[in-house]
């Protein structure tokens with residue numbers, strides 16, 4: 049047996065802490081303030097539980113709390129978060145490509161599997177899956193954020209524009225009904241669409257996706273990122 053290098057599977061936080069770290073990484077990446085209330089909502093746990101867990105994470109050096117900056121990931125916290133997000137996204141690809149799990153379901157399945165994948169298997173997955181830069185939903189792997197930099201939320205697109213759907217934000221991936229709606233209507237990364245009507249008073253955006261007319265509300269639209277076709 050070889051000795052374990054730094055950052056190996058053996059030094060990982062527990063699955064619960066990995067889930068916290070992954071959500072915090074996404075919040076920081078998006079420029080959102082990491083607050084306990086939002087963590088409680090995303091993780092579907094009681095706020096007092098979040099408070100206790102955050103204390104433990106601070107003690108173990110995954111996060112730090114600054115009176116001005118609030119809660120933020122330390123260097124090791126950021127590395128651990130990147131690792132679990134990478135494992136999650138590679139697992140999604142594996143489930144989609146090799147096991148043909150429907151696009152709308154790979155996220156939930158990967159949530160269960162991601163914690164038990166070793167660094168060695170992660171490397172093999174990455175090679176075998178041709179080193180993807182995004183997950184099947186278009187969200188960038190840590191370190192590839194630039195890939196998604198120019199994609200705009202659908203709520204920023206006026207009527208009359210042609211777009212390509214590129215990305216469904218991680219927050220939406222946690223909503224199985226929304227994911228199924230998007231899949232049923234062909235609104236998956238790589239699909240072209242015409243924005244036909246935007247009704248601000250009604251908070252709706254209508255699109256033509258292939259032969260289908262699809263209407264989404266602003267709350268879902270802000271999680272759908274597109275590339276404008278000029």
Ligand SMILES: [Zn+2]
Nearest residue numbers: 140183184185
């Ligand atoms: Zn995904």
